[in-house]
Each structure stands twice: as C-alpha cells, then as structure tokens.
Amino acid sequence: MQFRFSIRVQLAVLSLFLFTIPWLGYKYVWEVEQYLRIGQEQTMIGTARAVATALHERPALFDSQAAFLQNVRPGTDLYAPTIDAPIQLDGKLNDWQSVRELSQTYTDSQIVTQFASKGTAVTLSYDHMVGRHGDYLYAMFEVNDNSVVWRSPDSLSVDNGDHLLISLKPRAGDLERYIIAPYASGWVNAFRLNDNPNSYRATGNALAIQGRWQETPKGYNIELRFPLTMTSGSLAFALVDVDDTTQRIKQYAMGTADPARLEGMGTVVTPSPEIERILSGIRYADSRVWVVDKHKRVLARAGDIRSAPGYRPPPSPASELPLWQWIESHWLLPLYYHILTRPPADFVDELQDAYALAGLDITTALGGHPDSLWRLSPDNKAVILSAAYPIFIDGQVMGAVVVEQTTHGIRSLRNRALEKLFHVILAVMLLGTAALFLFAHRISSRIRTLRDNTEAVIDDHGKIVGQLPQSRQRDEIGDLSRAFGGVLNRLQQYNSYLEAMAARLSHELRTPVAIVRSSLDALPHVPNDQQPELIERAQQGINRLSRILNSMSEATRLEQTLALEDPEVFELRRVVEGCAGGYQQAYPNRTFALAIAQGEYQLTGSAELLAQLLDKIVTNAAEFSNINDTISIDLRRQGRQIRLSISNPGPLLPEGMGDQLLQSMVSIRKSSVSPQQSQAPHLGLGLYIANLITRFHNGNLQLENLPDGSGVRALLSFPAAG
CATH class of the missing domain: 3.30.565.10 (Histidine kinase-like ATPase, C-terminal domain)
Incomplete structure (x- = not known):
C-alpha cells in the first residue's frame, strides 16, 4: 500500500526543523561561554599582574628563602611546608601525617662524611622532612638502624654514640654547629660545638633546640623544634652512625650536607609570612594565589580553589509563580540536565598541600612572559584556569605569581542561560507545532471542501449541473477556487457552444436536404415540361450542401497551410x-x-x-x-x-x-x-x-x-x- 504524503504529514516533517532551534541556541550559548572564558583568562592575568606588582623589586622577600640559588639540590635544599597545628614532640610522628608525603629517604647515596674505610657496610637509612608552624621550624627523622648505640653516661665526649649534627647559618655571623647525642630515649636538647669544624667539643647547652629521641623496633625516631630566627635559610642535618659499643668508632655521616663546611650547605624554604600578609586580602577575591620562587617552590599561598568559582551568577528572582517553580523544578530542569552538567560541589584538588608547582604557564612566566593554562582536576569534575605572571628583581625573574580559579561560575551562568533559552525554545516549539498542525488542518479542510464542491457540480455523465461557490478568501486556495469556477464556467459555455453548433449545423443541412428530397419526390408526379424546374431546384440544394461542406473543411485546410x-x-x-x-x-x-x-x-x-x-x-x-x-x-x-x-x-x-x-x-x-x-x-x-x-x-x-x-x-x- 502506497504511503499518502498528505499536507499534514508534509507540515509535520517541516516542523521537525524546529528541533534545530535548540541546537543553534546551544551553539550560541557555547560561543558565549568561550568568550566568557577568554574574559576570565584576561581577568586572571590582570590579577596575577596586580599581585606581582606588589612584589616587584623587594629582594628581602626572597633572599632569606634561598630563592637566589641557581639550582635546587634534592635532599639538600629542603622545603618546610606550613603545619596546621604545633607538633607534639613525642617521637611518634603522628602529627606529620598530613604532610608526610613530602618526606625524603636518605640512604648510602647521601653519605656526606666517611669516617671509617670505604668498604664499611652501610646499615643506616632514614626518612626526613622539615615543617613550619608559627615562628618555629620542626624536623623529623624516622631512622632504620640495626644497632642503636647510646652515648656513654660516664664519658665527657658527646660523639661516642649515635648522634645528630645540626649546622645553621644565622643572618649575621659564621657557621654555628650543634649536636644531639642522648643517653637513652626521651627528651633531648642540643649542645653547641666550638668553632673548629674538626672538633666535637661542646661549649654549652642550646636549649632553643629541643625535641625527643625515641627508640623503635627498627631504630629510633627524632622530633625537633627550634626558632626560625636561628637561621637565614642555610642549614644542614647529618646523622652519624656508631655500631661498635666497645671502641665506639664513628662509621659515616649521612645527611643533607656536610655540617662541618659552610660551602655546600643546604637551604630551607618556608612559606613567607611577609608574602602571606600581602596575599591576605586575596582570599576575598574568589581566587587562589600562589607565589613561587624561580625553582617553582611555594613561598606563599592564599585562598581556596573550591571556593574560587571566578564568577557568581545572581540568584534567581523570587517573584515567579509557585506553580511555574514546581513545573520547572520537577519536570523541566530534570529534562534539561540530561544534557547539561552541574558544577560539582566537590572535586579532587591535587595541589592542596603542594610545596612546588609545575606547569607550562609557570615555566613561561619564569621565562619572563605571562601565560595561562587550562587543566582538568584529577577526577575530571572541574575545569581549573591558572594564570602566571613573573616577579622581577633588578631585571631578573625571581619568581612568579600564580592565580587559580575554577569555571564553576561560568558553567552556572551558562546553565542559567540555557535554562531560560530552553524555556523559550520549548514554548516556541510547542506553539509553533500546534500552529502548524492547525494551519495544515485548515488548509486540508479547505482543499477537501473545494474538491467536494467541484465534484458536486459535475454529474456522473460529466455534465456541469451547477456553479462552484465563489470563495471570498484572498489567498492562493481562494484564487484556485475562483480559477476552478472560471474553468467550469468556460467548460459550460463550451458545452453550450457545442450544443448550439450541432443545432446550427442541423439547421443549415436540413434546408438543402429538404429541397433535394422534395424535388426528387415531386419529380415522378409532374408533367415533363415542369421536371427541368424541379431538377434545377434539386441542383441548387446540392450546391448549397457542397458550400456547407467546403466551409467546414476550409478551417482544416487553412491549419495545414499555416503549418507548411x-x-x-x-x-x-x-x-x-x-x-x-x-x-x-x-x-x-x-x-x-x-x-x-x-x-x-x-x-x-x-x-x-x-x-x-x-x-x-x-x-x-x-x-x-x-x-x-x-x-x-x-x-x-x-x-x-x-x-x-x-x-x-x-x-x-x-x-x-x-x-x-x-x-x-x-x-x-x-x-x-x-x-x-x-x-x-x-x-x-x-x-x-x-x-x-x-x-x-x-x-x-x-x-x-x-x-x-x-x-x-x-x-x-x-x-x-x-
């Protein structure tokens, strides 16, 4: 059965093009979102430039943080992250769990001094890190040692057992050395050593350096604390291993640097309180700001990336009708959000406790040019935009300011715009489809009426028996109805013409035929002298018939002549x-x-x-x-x-x-x-x-x-x- 492609079906197919409106609207809003992202990118570069302007040409913010080093030596140059609460010096290391991933492992490759022969087996290793809370620097050591040798109680020497050497360089002065060598597990303080780098003679107590040395099944743990004012940023730690309880010979020193030499000492970088005070106002700017040195180590940060959407769309007006709000929340929005995505309330922030940053934007900024970078969070829930701007001191790049924001605000604004757009599009589609169907119904009804009226004025024998009603509509269907009426009228006139032509032809032929017939009928009944008159009369009738036939064929001959x-x-x-x-x-x-x-x-x-x-x-x-x-x-x-x-x-x-x-x-x-x-x-x-x-x-x-x-x-x- 052949499918009937009616006008209603055609208009229904055409109405499908209305579904391109949501797609066009979505593409338009997507383009607007791209422009908003470009605007957010430029705004963040401007924010980074503003913060960097406050840090330009201020070397005091960087020199104490060892930012002038040309290279950073892993394990020697240390980073001290900010610790949320003071460390309880109990030797259990429980308070370090939040930053424990920043600790470094020291093995035989970090031996800084060899006291015995080089063939001596290395039986010592440990995990070490430093941290900062307030005005104090904390240090922890988790040591694996197969033989723990304590300092002898009856000996004046402080280095005849396992001990920890600490070297610090104050802001003004020469190298200062300290030693911690306990008799047993418990609370410890440091002793200050004399100025001779080859001597281990204690000259007095250093009560500012305090902590706990706690023995463990694998070796021992050390937790220390001393004021940040004791160092300008240069320090070294070294654990000296003694395995022989009889001769008490030192085997080697394993640590961050040689504590006896000022040259080659390591540095410690701690978040700068001065820079953090400068950044303290940024927390209200919906951004997270980092300040890094030229080695990408974090000097300060402010703000939280989870509360930094960048743009906060205005709240929806509360004047909407309750019924409309119910329909929108229960029907429309669940339908829309099969396509749209809401900004996540939570996502993984891999840089929450970072002590160093990496990224093409930071590398470019440390090269002297501002840059920006888009990235996804590790769980692919959030899009994060970062912008970096260089910090200059004496014409040299000394660090960079990194500003971060999520695109949650833009996504919320995009969703709000698409919600409003989909409301309008849905209304237009529903009203447009209904209007098209009503229009199609009206047109098809008028065409069917025209068809029925046309069939009604023509009987089964093809004779026109009436007139087509005149349409008053001034459109194409009205014109078609009036054209049909004119055609039917002309056909009726033509039929009348054919009927009249038959009557005229019959009339024209009847007279000469009657003349010939009457003459021939009367010919046998008249005297011979009257017969020539009857014969002449019959001849006139025949001539008249001949002229009629010649006239009828003249038009046909003329048409043939015109063709040739x-x-x-x-x-x-x-x-x-x-x-x-x-x-x-x-x-x-x-x-x-x-x-x-x-x-x-x-x-x-x-x-x-x-x-x-x-x-x-x-x-x-x-x-x-x-x-x-x-x-x-x-x-x-x-x-x-x-x-x-x-x-x-x-x-x-x-x-x-x-x-x-x-x-x-x-x-x-x-x-x-x-x-x-x-x-x-x-x-x-x-x-x-x-x-x-x-x-x-x-x-x-x-x-x-x-x-x-x-x-x-x-x-x-x-x-x-x-």
Missing part, C-alpha cells in the same frame, strides 16, 4: 491598399474609407494569408452594415506595434460575445437578412479563420463595440519586422 507556410517579410501598406480598392468594386453599395499614417509597415508572415484575413473581416463588416454605410479601414504604427482597425456601423455585439465569436461555428446572425444572404450558409467560421491567421502572424484580434455605440470594430495588432 514559410514566413517572409512583406509591406503591409501595399496589401491593405490593394485589398481596399478591390472591396470598393466587390461592394459597390458600401463606401470604404482608408486611412494610413506615414511610416514603415514591414511584417513577417504571408501577404496572401493576410489578404484572406482582411477578406473575412470586411465580408463580415459588409454583411452587418446597411446600404450606403461607410466601412473604415485605419492603419497606423505605435512603437514596435502595427495596428489595423476595421469598423462598420450596425448592430452592437452582445455583452461577453467578443471572444466567443472568434471560436469555431459561433454566429449571432438574425433571420432578417437579405434574400441573397439567406441562400448562403452561415456556420460562424469566418472570424475563426481570421483569428487563426492573426495568431500565425504573432498578432492579436479583438472585437469590440465602438465607444459611441454606432457600430463594431475589429482591432488587429502585429509586431513589426526587424
């Missing part, structure tokens, strides 16, 4: 003048008035056929005029058109018959004609033949009444040749 005729250019003036002179002789009781304006009248066609055209029209004009009437022939040119007018006084044309008289076998002759005219058949073919010849010459023939009502005019127009 080769057009040529001729002068219409000569044809009209020659014909007008002959008409005066053919119709001596009529007067012909010829008027020809000056000009050329070149015409493409056939002069003989045009003369035949004039004969048909002039004959018709003479038959419908009275004796001594004047028939006017007027020839003139208007632009590219040649106009020929033939007018005669006489009866006017009935209304609406001008075009019908140009059809075949249409005549409006009255019975009151002269006896000579009554003997000739009148089948209405003369003007039909004249119209055929006119169309062959690409012309137009019109019949109309004269403006003064005195007669009729035949108006011909032809395109001029060339």
Whole structure:
C-alpha cells in the first residue's frame, strides 16, 4: 500500500526543523561561554599582574628563602611546608601525617662524611622532612638502624654514640654547629660545638633546640623544634652512625650536607609570612594565589580553589509563580540536565598541600612572559584556569605569581542561560507545532471542501449541473477556487457552444436536404415540361450542401497551410491598399474609407494569408452594415506595434460575445437578412479563420463595440519586422 504524503504529514516533517532551534541556541550559548572564558583568562592575568606588582623589586622577600640559588639540590635544599597545628614532640610522628608525603629517604647515596674505610657496610637509612608552624621550624627523622648505640653516661665526649649534627647559618655571623647525642630515649636538647669544624667539643647547652629521641623496633625516631630566627635559610642535618659499643668508632655521616663546611650547605624554604600578609586580602577575591620562587617552590599561598568559582551568577528572582517553580523544578530542569552538567560541589584538588608547582604557564612566566593554562582536576569534575605572571628583581625573574580559579561560575551562568533559552525554545516549539498542525488542518479542510464542491457540480455523465461557490478568501486556495469556477464556467459555455453548433449545423443541412428530397419526390408526379424546374431546384440544394461542406473543411485546410507556410517579410501598406480598392468594386453599395499614417509597415508572415484575413473581416463588416454605410479601414504604427482597425456601423455585439465569436461555428446572425444572404450558409467560421491567421502572424484580434455605440470594430495588432 502506497504511503499518502498528505499536507499534514508534509507540515509535520517541516516542523521537525524546529528541533534545530535548540541546537543553534546551544551553539550560541557555547560561543558565549568561550568568550566568557577568554574574559576570565584576561581577568586572571590582570590579577596575577596586580599581585606581582606588589612584589616587584623587594629582594628581602626572597633572599632569606634561598630563592637566589641557581639550582635546587634534592635532599639538600629542603622545603618546610606550613603545619596546621604545633607538633607534639613525642617521637611518634603522628602529627606529620598530613604532610608526610613530602618526606625524603636518605640512604648510602647521601653519605656526606666517611669516617671509617670505604668498604664499611652501610646499615643506616632514614626518612626526613622539615615543617613550619608559627615562628618555629620542626624536623623529623624516622631512622632504620640495626644497632642503636647510646652515648656513654660516664664519658665527657658527646660523639661516642649515635648522634645528630645540626649546622645553621644565622643572618649575621659564621657557621654555628650543634649536636644531639642522648643517653637513652626521651627528651633531648642540643649542645653547641666550638668553632673548629674538626672538633666535637661542646661549649654549652642550646636549649632553643629541643625535641625527643625515641627508640623503635627498627631504630629510633627524632622530633625537633627550634626558632626560625636561628637561621637565614642555610642549614644542614647529618646523622652519624656508631655500631661498635666497645671502641665506639664513628662509621659515616649521612645527611643533607656536610655540617662541618659552610660551602655546600643546604637551604630551607618556608612559606613567607611577609608574602602571606600581602596575599591576605586575596582570599576575598574568589581566587587562589600562589607565589613561587624561580625553582617553582611555594613561598606563599592564599585562598581556596573550591571556593574560587571566578564568577557568581545572581540568584534567581523570587517573584515567579509557585506553580511555574514546581513545573520547572520537577519536570523541566530534570529534562534539561540530561544534557547539561552541574558544577560539582566537590572535586579532587591535587595541589592542596603542594610545596612546588609545575606547569607550562609557570615555566613561561619564569621565562619572563605571562601565560595561562587550562587543566582538568584529577577526577575530571572541574575545569581549573591558572594564570602566571613573573616577579622581577633588578631585571631578573625571581619568581612568579600564580592565580587559580575554577569555571564553576561560568558553567552556572551558562546553565542559567540555557535554562531560560530552553524555556523559550520549548514554548516556541510547542506553539509553533500546534500552529502548524492547525494551519495544515485548515488548509486540508479547505482543499477537501473545494474538491467536494467541484465534484458536486459535475454529474456522473460529466455534465456541469451547477456553479462552484465563489470563495471570498484572498489567498492562493481562494484564487484556485475562483480559477476552478472560471474553468467550469468556460467548460459550460463550451458545452453550450457545442450544443448550439450541432443545432446550427442541423439547421443549415436540413434546408438543402429538404429541397433535394422534395424535388426528387415531386419529380415522378409532374408533367415533363415542369421536371427541368424541379431538377434545377434539386441542383441548387446540392450546391448549397457542397458550400456547407467546403466551409467546414476550409478551417482544416487553412491549419495545414499555416503549418507548411514559410514566413517572409512583406509591406503591409501595399496589401491593405490593394485589398481596399478591390472591396470598393466587390461592394459597390458600401463606401470604404482608408486611412494610413506615414511610416514603415514591414511584417513577417504571408501577404496572401493576410489578404484572406482582411477578406473575412470586411465580408463580415459588409454583411452587418446597411446600404450606403461607410466601412473604415485605419492603419497606423505605435512603437514596435502595427495596428489595423476595421469598423462598420450596425448592430452592437452582445455583452461577453467578443471572444466567443472568434471560436469555431459561433454566429449571432438574425433571420432578417437579405434574400441573397439567406441562400448562403452561415456556420460562424469566418472570424475563426481570421483569428487563426492573426495568431500565425504573432498578432492579436479583438472585437469590440465602438465607444459611441454606432457600430463594431475589429482591432488587429502585429509586431513589426526587424
């Protein structure tokens, strides 16, 4: 069964294009989001520039933090992260868990001094890190030692057991060395050593360095604390291993650097309180700000990335109707968020406790040029934008400011815009689809009504039995209805014409047939002297029948002649003048008035056929005029058109018959004609033949009444040749 592609189905298919509106709206909002991201990127670079401006040309913020080192030595140059609470010096190391991942492992590759022969087996290793809380620097050591040797209680030497060496360089002064060598597990303080780097003689207690040394199954743990003011940032730690409890010979020193030498000492970088005070106001700017040195170590930070969306869209107005809010929250928004995504309330922040940063933007900034970087959080829930700007001191890049924000604000704004846009699009789609279906229903109903009305005015035999109702609608369907009405009216007139043509033809044939029949029937019953009269009468009837048949076949012969005729250019003036002179002789009781304006009248066609055209029209004009009437022939040119007018006084044309008289076998002759005219058949073919010849010459023939009502005019127009 073939599918019927009705107008309703077509409009339903067209309505599917409405579904491209949400896609276009989404693409538009996505483009707007890209511009918002570009704006956020520029804003963050501006924020980083503003913070960096406050840090330019301030070397005091960096020199104490060893930022001027050309290279950072892992295990030697230390980083002391900020610790949230003071470390409880109990040797259990529980307070270090939040920053324990920053600790470093020291093995035989970190031996800084070899006391015994180089072939001595290394049995010591430990994990070590430092941290800062307030004005104190904390240090922890988790030591693995197969043999813990305590300092002998009855010996004055402080280095005859396992011990810890500490070297510090104050802001003003030379190297200061300290030693911690306990008798057993418990609270410890340091001793200060003399200035001789090769001597281990204690000169006094250093109570500022305090902590706990706690023995463990694997070795021992050490937790220390001393004020930050004791060092300018240079320090070294070294654990000295003693395994022999008898001879107490030192085997080696393993640590961050050689504590006996000032050169090569390590540095410690702690978050700068001064820089943090400068950044303290940034926490209100919806950003997280980092300050790093040129080795990408964190000097200070402020703010929280989870509370730094960058842009906070305004809250929704509370004036909406409760019913609409219920529909939006229970129906629409759950539907929308099958496509949209809400910014996550929580995500993984891999840089929360970072002590060093890495990234192309930071590398570019440390090269002297600001840059930005987009990245995803490790759980792919958040998009984070970071912007870095260099810090200059004496024309050299000493560090960088890094500003971070999430795109939660932009995503929330995008979602808010898409929600409003989807509301409008959904309403437009629903109303548009409903309007299209109503429109399609109305159109199809009107077309079906037109179809039913058209079928109703034509009976089963194809006869037109009524008139099509006139439509008052001024659209295409109304025009189609009126066109159907006009077509049906013309078909009805044509049927009437065919019926009248049959009656006229029957009437024209009946008279000569009756004459022939009556003459032949009376011929046997009359005397011989009267028979020639009857035979002549029958001959006249036969001649009349012959003229009728010749007239009927004349139009067909003319159509064949027109198909074979080769057009040529001729002068219409000569044809009209020659014909007008002959008409005066053919119709001596009529007067012909010829008027020809000056000009050329070149015409493409056939002069003989045009003369035949004039004969048909002039004959018709003479038959419908009275004796001594004047028939006017007027020839003139208007632009590219040649106009020929033939007018005669006489009866006017009935209304609406001008075009019908140009059809075949249409005549409006009255019975009151002269006896000579009554003997000739009148089948209405003369003007039909004249119209055929006119169309062959690409012309137009019109019949109309004269403006003064005195007669009729035949108006011909032809395109001029060339």
